[in-house]
Amino acid sequence: IVVNSCLYVALLYKFGMNLDFLRFAILTPMLISAFIVDYKIQIIPNRLNLLIFEIGLVFLFIYGFININISLNLLLGMLAGGGIFLIITLIGGLIAGKEAMGMGDVKLMGALGLFFGLQNIVVISVLAFLIGAIISIAIMIIKRKGTDTYIPFGPFIVIASVITIFVPFSILFTMLMKIFTLGMY
Numbered sequence: 001i002v003v004n005s006c007l008y009v010a011l012l013y014k015f016g017m018n019l020d021f022l023r024f025a026i027l028t029p030m031l032i033s034a035f036i037v038d039y040k041i042q043i044i045p046n047r048l049n050l051l052i053f054e055i056g057l058v059f060l061f062i063y064g065f066i067n068i069n070i071s072l073n074l075l076l077g078m079l080a081g082g083g084i085f086l087i088i089t090l091i092g093g094l095i096a097g098k099e100a101m102g103m104g105d106v107k108l109m110g111a112l113g114l115f116f117g118l119q120n121i122v123v124i125s126v127l128a129f130l131i132g133a134i135i136s137i138a139i140m141i142i143k144r145k146g147t148d149t150y151i152p153f154g155p156f157i158v159i160a161s162v163i164t165i166f167v168p169f170s171i172l173f174t175m176l177m178k179i180f181t182l183g184m185y
């Protein structure tokens with residue numbers, strides 16, 4: 001409740017009372033739920049992913065009345081988010097011989113694409129993998145767990161999504177480019 005309340009205050013401060021505030025105010029409790037459930041039982045329920053998707057579709061249609069380009073961007077975000085993670089899941093499964101990433105993560109990214117759009121969902125993907133790599137390495141070092149230990153990826157997607165809500169795209173893009181080009185960008 002405290003985390004959700006703090007996020008609501010931050011959303012209100014950032015967006016004021018508008019459609020973006022409403023969109024993310026509805027999304028944040030579902031993100032918190034996805035974080036907690038995936039962390040505790042290593043699954044993101046289909047019903048939760050479907051709810052995020054359904055609400056995302058509602059906003060897709062609302063934005064369609066305002067500006068069709070925004071709706072197109074959100075639709076492309078859904079395709080890219082789900083597509084990127086589906087490809088990673090399939091290729092990872094072929095290489096590792098076991099499920100590299102759960103389908104709940106794929107569905108979550110597709111649904112989140114309806115909230116964030118194409119550019120932001122790509123940033124969320126890269127940021128989630130970066131955060132996941134850093135935290136996973138730290139967990140393996142601290143707890144001396146092996147590389148075969150399952151670490152749920154949903155919490156990293158949620159953390160990356162929350163960061164993307166509050167940090168402008170240009171700042172995130174520049175930061176990621178500096179990290180991945182070793183400061184040469």
